[in-house]
Amino acid sequence: MKFPPQPSLQGVLFSALICLLFWSQTVSAEVLVNHLYQARVALPDRSTAAQQAAIRQGLAQVLVKVSGYSGTPGFTGVADELARADRYLLEFSIESQPQVAADGLATQPGEALWMRFNQEQVDALVRRWEIPVWPSSRPEIALRLQAPLAGQWISLKASQYPAAAALLAQQAFARGISISLLDPASAPPPDNPDYLGELWLALDRFGQQQVSLTVVRPGGAAMQAEAGANGLAGAMQAALDQLVDRLSLAQSFVAGGAPGGQIILELRGITTLTAYQRALESLRSLEMVDRVQVLQLDTQQVQVRVSLAANLGLLLDALIHQGVLLPAESGLAPPGPGEPLLLNYRER
Numbered sequence: 001m002k003f004p005p006q007p008s009l010q011g012v013l014f015s016a017l018i019c020l021l022f023w024s025q026t027v028s029a030e031v032l033v034n035h036l037y038q039a040r041v042a043l044p045d046r047s048t049a050a051q052q053a054a055i056r057q058g059l060a061q062v063l064v065k066v067s068g069y070s071g072t073p074g075f076t077g078v079a080d081e082l083a084r085a086d087r088y089l090l091e092f093s094i095e096s097q098p099q100v101a102a103d104g105l106a107t108q109p110g111e112a113l114w115m116r117f118n119q120e121q122v123d124a125l126v127r128r129w130e131i132p133v134w135p136s137s138r139p140e141i142a143l144r145l146q147a148p149l150a151g152q153w154i155s156l157k158a159s160q161y162p163a164a165a166a167l168l169a170q171q172a173f174a175r176g177i178s179i180s181l182l183d184p185a186s187a188p189p190p191d192n193p194d195y196l197g198e199l200w201l202a203l204d205r206f207g208q209q210q211v212s213l214t215v216v217r218p219g220g221a222a223m224q225a226e227a228g229a230n231g232l233a234g235a236m237q238a239a240l241d242q243l244v245d246r247l248s249l250a251q252s253f254v255a256g257g258a259p260g261g262q263i264i265l266e267l268r269g270i271t272t273l274t275a276y277q278r279a280l281e282s283l284r285s286l287e288m289v290d291r292v293q294v295l296q297l298d299t300q301q302v303q304v305r306v307s308l309a310a311n312l313g314l315l316l317d318a319l320i321h322q323g324v325l326l327p328a329e330s331g332l333a334p335p336g337p338g339e340p341l342l343l344n345y346r347e348r
Contacts, residue, residue, distance in 0.1 A: 031140045031178045036065045037122060039115045040173060042097060046111070054113040055092070059085035062117050065176030066126060068134030068248025069273040070241040076284065077129045088117045088125075098166045104232055107162045130280070130294045132252035132273060139247070140178045143168065155184030167233050175244050249273055252297060263315075264295070267302040268328050268346045275347055276302055282324040288315055324348060 039058030043050050059082055060073040092115040099110035145156045158165035158181045172179040267279050283292045288308055296303040319325050328344040
């Protein structure tokens, strides 16, 4: 790695701020991600225990890729399926995969377990636990890497910071997105890019990585994320997780939902998949609720059908005492003939 002679390599590691500029092309530049049911997990060694752990992590990685949500492994029922991940596995092999070297800048040889899981079985699991699905046509993200040296921003090639380039490629694969590094000599982004933003990674002398991320879509509100982690890999993954969670929510849907039933709950103000998960878990934890079926999911609200084992009054009382969801409107409007009762709630 060649830098201007003033700072030392160790000084660059401790003090360099790395600016990653994210943007995608127009909507027509979306790419079809064809590896959603594949996973790649780093191996510490080739032992049976390490490979079994990697298979469980691999299925979790696939569920995250399919849904676009980093918290998917925490959904109800998923943990039990992860313990039986080998039942979903079709094939696997050990591959070479670079790892971050001790200096945090270069890479060193390493290995990973590549896996391909059964798409039909994974899709059935997604439907069973009403996990959101992010369509496989997704924005392509172009990235420019820069570092401030001697008071000036210097654009870097991937070969000048191999650790960052390797991590981005690995994490893009793990999150089911397409990321390309631009050469410093590349032209600026096209007019009206679909997404434009900055990701700052600041590494202090104790190895703590502080991350601040802002992504703006023209005509829309800015998406901001902050993360801190020990080491480059953890910080970059945390920042990308927050970015992709927000991007996927705009296009996610729940497979298998169908209208019908007697009670429909509209949950408003559900603006993140974390809030979606929390709302569903709160409903399913109530004793008088037999079943919760998601009918519709978008960036403004979630609509669910609730089957009750007791009367409606017990449900309304339980929602009040639980305190997770609050009425969005006062009073109950009587349903028309053959129509379900519609209740409007919002997240506290």
